[in-house]
Amino acid sequence: MAMIGQPLDRIDGRAKVTGAAKYAAEFRVPNAVHAVLVQSTIAAGSITGFDLKEASDMPGVLAIITPNNAGKLTHPENVPQAVAGPLLQNKDILFNGQHVALVVAETLEQAQSAASAVRLTYTRGEAATSMDAMLGQAYPPKHFRNGARPPDTSRGNADESFATGAVKMDATYVTPIEHHNPMEPHATIAAWDGDRVTVWTATQGISGVQSTLAGQFGIDKANVRAICPYVGAGFGSKGNTWPPATLAALAARTVRRPVKLVLSRSQMYTSNGYRPRTVQKLKIAAAADGALLSMRHDGFSSMSRPSLGEFAEPVALATEMLYACPNVAVTHRLVALNAALPTYMRAPGEASGVYALESAMDEMAVALKMDPIAFRLKNYAETDPHENKPFASKALRACYEQGARAFGWEKRSAEPRSMRDGNILIGWGFATSTYPTNRMPSAVKIRMEKDARVVLQCGTQDIGTGTYTVMTQVAADTLGIPMHHIRFELGDSNMPPGPVSGGSMTVASVSPSVQAACRALLDKIKDRAVAQPGWGGQSRDGLQLRDGQVVGIGQQISLATLLEHGPIEAEAKTQPGDEKKEFSMHAFGAQFAEVRVDPDLGEIRVSRYVGAFDGGNILNAKTARSQLIGGITYGIGMALHEETLVDQETGRIVNTNVAEYLMPVNADVPDIQTIIVPNDDKNSNPLGVKGIGELPMVGVAAAIANAVYHATGVRVRKVPIRIEDVL
Amino acid sequence: MAKTYVSATINGESAEFLCETQQTLLDVLRDVIGLTGSKEGCGSGDCGACSVIVDDRLVCSCLMLGVEAEGKSITTIEGIANGDTLHPIQQKFLEYAALQCGFCTPGLIVATKALLDENPNPTETEARYWLAGNLCRCTGYDKVIRAVMDVAADMRGEKVA
Ligand code: FES
Ligand code: FES
Numbered sequence: 001m002a003m004i005g006q007p008l009d010r011i012d013g014r015a016k017v018t019g020a021a022k023y024a025a026e027f028r029v030p031n032a033v034h035a036v037l038v039q040s041t042i043a044a045g046s047i048t049g050f051d052l053k054e055a056s057d058m059p060g061v062l063a064i065i066t067p068n069n070a071g072k073l074t075h076p077e078n079v080p081q082a083v084a085g086p087l088l089q090n091k092d093i094l095f096n097g098q099h100v101a102l103v104v105a106e107t108l109e110q111a112q113s114a115a116s117a118v119r120l121t122y123t124r125g126e127a128a129t130s131m132d133a134m135l136g137q138a139y140p141p142k143h144f145r146n147g148a149r150p151p152d153t154s155r156g157n158a159d160e161s162f163a164t165g166a167v168k169m170d171a172t173y174v175t176p177i178e179h180h181n182p183m184e185p186h187a188t189i190a191a192w193d194g195d196r197v198t199v200w201t202a203t204q205g206i207s208g209v210q211s212t213l214a215g216q217f218g219i220d221k222a223n224v225r226a227i228c229p230y231v232g233a234g235f236g237s238k239g240n241t242w243p244p245a246t247l248a249a250l251a252a253r254t255v256r257r258p259v260k261l262v263l264s265r266s267q268m269y270t271s272n273g274y275r276p277r278t279v280q281k282l283k284i285a286a287a288a289d290g291a292l293l294s295m296r297h298d299g300f301s302s303m304s305r306p307s308l309g310e311f312a313e314p315v316a317l318a319t320e321m322l323y324a325c326p327n328v329a330v331t332h333r334l335v336a337l338n339a340a341l342p343t344y345m346r347a348p349g350e351a352s353g354v355y356a357l358e359s360a361m362d363e364m365a366v367a368l369k370m371d372p373i374a375f376r377l378k379n380y381a382e383t384d385p386h387e388n389k390p391f392a393s394k395a396l397r398a399c400y401e402q403g404a405r406a407f408g409w410e411k412r413s414a415e416p417r418s419m420r421d422g423n424i425l426i427g428w429g430f431a432t433s434t435y436p437t438n439r440m441p442s443a444v445k446i447r448m449e450k451d452a453r454v455v456l457q458c459g460t461q462d463i464g465t466g467t468y469t470v471m472t473q474v475a476a477d478t479l480g481i482p483m484h485h486i487r488f489e490l491g492d493s494n495m496p497p498g499p500v501s502g503g504s505m506t507v508a509s510v511s512p513s514v515q516a517a518c519r520a521l522l523d524k525i526k527d528r529a530v531a532q533p534g535w536g537g538q539s540r541d542g543l544q545l546r547d548g549q550v551v552g553i554g555q556q557i558s559l560a561t562l563l564e565h566g567p568i569e570a571e572a573k574t575q576p577g578d579e580k581k582e583f584s585m586h587a588f589g590a591q592f593a594e595v596r597v598d599p600d601l602g603e604i605r606v607s608r609y610v611g612a613f614d615g616g617n618i619l620n621a622k623t624a625r626s627q628l629i630g631g632i633t634y635g636i637g638m639a640l641h642e643e644t645l646v647d648q649e650t651g652r653i654v655n656t657n658v659a660e661y662l663m664p665v666n667a668d669v670p671d672i673q674t675i676i677v678p679n680d681d682k683n684s685n686p687l688g689v690k691g692i693g694e695l696p697m698v699g700v701a702a703a704i705a706n707a708v709y710h711a712t713g714v715r716v717r718k719v720p721i722r723i724e725d726v727l
Numbered sequence: 728m729a730k731t732y733v734s735a736t737i738n739g740e741s742a743e744f745l746c747e748t749q750q751t752l753l754d755v756l757r758d759v760i761g762l763t764g765s766k767e768g769c770g771s772g773d774c775g776a777c778s779v780i781v782d783d784r785l786v787c788s789c790l791m792l793g794v795e796a797e798g799k800s801i802t803t804i805e806g807i808a809n810g811d812t813l814h815p816i817q818q819k820f821l822e823y824a825a826l827q828c829g830f831c832t833p834g835l836i837v838a839t840k841a842l843l844d845e846n847p848n849p850t851e852t853e854a855r856y857w858l859a860g861n862l863c864r865c866t867g868y869d870k871v872i873r874a875v876m877d878v879a880a881d882m883r884g885e886k887v888a
Binding site: 009010012013014015016017018019020021022023025026028107108109180181182183184185230231232233235262264265463464465466622623625626627629630631632633634657658659663664665666667669671672 | 747749750754757758761762763764765766767768769770771773774776803804805807808813817820821822824825826827828829830831832833836852854855856858859860861862863864865866867868869870871872
């Protein structure tokens, strides 16, 4: 029976339900000491001095590392991941909560006490803390999409055609700063041995850790080993190699002992990126029959000071691609603030951008008096209207149909406030979801041991998404041997490299190499068989591996006998081909939300949810569904809960904890129905997968915002939607 | 600094340890005793990842001092299974895929155990509110609740359809 597609239990599940799984902070490294970060309390200026007397006299303190004494990094900026600090290399203060010192002590408690006794003096500079006040000074990103495309694009003439529309909308949508808040805080243990360093670190990309540390410390990549078998999730916050990992290594080199640095939850708010705030201006015009004539999407996203790096939220890319509209213009701008550097967060670009786009499309449908789905179908793009290419595959129509049927959409009455349950207002909202299909190169090593068990290795990560399990399934099918004879290992940079676990691309990137490595192994097994005495003349390609036997014409030999000559090893590398040139590659989905709003109290509850997704081939229905439900829940958070609040006076984040940074809890989440729309996208990659990590969260906030409008008649153009917005 | 001697029962076995007076029970479990199954997600009582059962009460071990464990009986995630045999709650979490990254999972399982010890027949709403103090950023909770309702029925000896 084929393992691919089965709803199998997670291979890593047992370790996780028993508490045996080891996360970065949990490795026992002999002689390790503890480091605690000290962070700035002003948003702009420079450090004029430190008073370390009290702190350094405290028990157990081994070192206090400040910009005055920190070891110099070879290439603080010249690292692959565009995070240039703060690394204690200078005394400039660019945001509130910036790392300014690192205290190392024998125990965690000693380091914490001493960290609280570190005193600094500053000269204060002028801080820009309000994005709205700075919108006029927005500037185009310099490295938009790493230079792969310009920040502004257009087709036709969006502005002229806008004037000719029978129905128009022109509105601004705002999304807040959000923090990933993976449940595992960042943690690194760093240990040097001469000029070689080993880090156990919570990361979505061990290869990135390896090259970043090598660059920063000016050592050979081979001298950096990054280990990360389990990650307590990341959602983008562990995609880059952020300063704490580097600082742990710096501290370990300073005190000449292994150093463990675990961020507090509060420090996580200024240490490892966040989803930037966006202000998005949408202008859409359509003919009276609903045909789109013009779309304009101008996106502004908040940034740090440019010297810390660059991240631009690519909010308007879906707008170019999603609808067959002849005239489209999109722009992307940055607004520099005294804030930490933002970064990718689950469904970067699309989560924020599709919220605005699909809210605007709902406003258009209302203005046109069209059913929101009918309006989308009227403008359905059969081919990518921006790149003028066919889609690698697109089952969006089926997502609309199957989602609508499961939700009971045809029973919706269009008028706002027209559906009630007693006093409670009921609203039904809909939105489209989409996320690009990505793939990167990867390499896999495989070895069949003498007992015919197989070990595969790839320096990829399992951030909770099921990599261990899914790759074992792929290997089992390709080799034709049971899963429990196979072990897939990951999370060690000594293994052949895999890509960062982000952009929903792990399965698409790594599984082709798993397949290729398995095939290479099979070939070697067969080579060994035909080299046996008496097998002369048989061609390798005619052989089969069946029930532990290599079977040829009139001959067979057991694997066990073949393996008496020693284990068999193979390695394979795969990379994307020309598919991106030929096809436009995207996953799609349809999101349906029901909300219940108390008209007197304004309380909004999501009471029912249906999401239908074309994520390409689904390799494991169980882990996939878990991802889909988790993604929708993340979207519920965006719609109704999550917002990082910055005090405009001090530039300080005020809700740096998971009690006041509201996230969905168990009692907030309704019954969620997910529909996997069958598709197999072999145009995109050999396994036909599209990736489902980000897709399920895209459009959720719009579906809920549209449902809130339908329930209340109030159009809220920002998230999270709060009680006071609908009263 | 002088350490304090503490004697307690951990997962059914008597345990003696020395700890600093300011060390939390969570840090003692993780760093002194080496039971790293309990996680620190916040250190402030907000996430439930550090949940343990202390004398039949569900407690955030990050909010309790190690020295307060004196004379108490503590159950951590490491004490839930029976040797190599998973507890039914653990088994159902596996079957329902009620975990992804797994960081919240020990806390959720311990909290579920405390729930079912106290209320073997919870309604779905009761289960959701009991577990509302255990944050999970990955799963969306739905499967957790399916697992909890199913295992509760199993443990009551009922068959669910
Ligand atoms: S670590 Fe104890 S509640 Fe979060
Ligand atoms: S499984 Fe990752 S936080 Fe719950």
